[in-house]
Amino acid sequence: MTEFWKTKTLAEMTTQEWESLCDGCGQCCLVKLEDTESSEIYYTDVVCYLLDHESCQCGDYQNRCIRVPDCIKLTAKNLDGLGWMPDECAYRRLAEGRGLDWWHPLVSGSYDTVHLSGASIRGKVISETEIDVEELEQHIVDWVR
Numbered sequence: 001m002t003e004f005w006k007t008k009t010l011a012e013m014t015t016q017e018w019e020s021l022c023d024g025c026g027q028c029c030l031v032k033l034e035d036t037e038s039s040e041i042y043y044t045d046v047v048c049y050l051l052d053h054e055s056c057q058c059g060d061y062q063n064r065c066i067r068v069p070d071c072i073k074l075t076a077k078n079l080d081g082l083g084w085m086p087d088e089c090a091y092r093r094l095a096e097g098r099g100l101d102w103w104h105p106l107v108s109g110s111y112d113t114v115h116l117s118g119a120s121i122r123g124k125v126i127s128e129t130e131i132d133v134e135e136l137e138q139h140i141v142d143w144v145r
């Protein structure tokens with residue numbers, strides 16, 4: 001595969017290229033809290049029930065928006081309005097002209113580097129099925145990047 005992410009805009013990418021940009025970090029699948037006054041977003045270490053904690057992949061990617069109605073399907077058109085996406089998300093990095101980091105699978109050639117670099121949520125999270133929603137605030141974390 002050519003280094004398409006260096007030569008194409010997000011809007012110019014094919015579906016296959018677009019999908020390959022997701023590094024599988026799983027950070028966008030963390031449950032988030034929003035301060036209603038400041039609109040600030042806080043990430044928690046609680047993750048969507050469909051996420052596989054080991055592979056960090058969605059358990060039903062094709063039907064994700066049906067199974068989880070507030071799961072947002074990323075597109076080149078809605079990316080601008082998604083300021084809550086993690087700083088290191090590949091889509092956000094490219095949208096902001098920051099390129100891909102060394103651990104991105106398209107650069108390193110392996111998904112292992114996403115986990116080895118600490119960019120993924122592997123080993124850091126619990127499922128939303130394991131906690132009471134009232135406890136969410138106690139799960140706010142600062143390691144999302």
Ligand code: SF4
Pocket residue numbers: 021022023024025026027028029074086088089090091
């Ligand atoms: S944060 Fe970005 S790169 Fe990571 S899983 Fe979500 S969409 Fe993929």
Ligand code: SF4
Pocket residue numbers: 028029048049050051052057058059060061064065067068071072
């Ligand atoms: S449905 Fe899948 S992609 Fe959407 S938040 Fe849950 S695990 Fe992530």
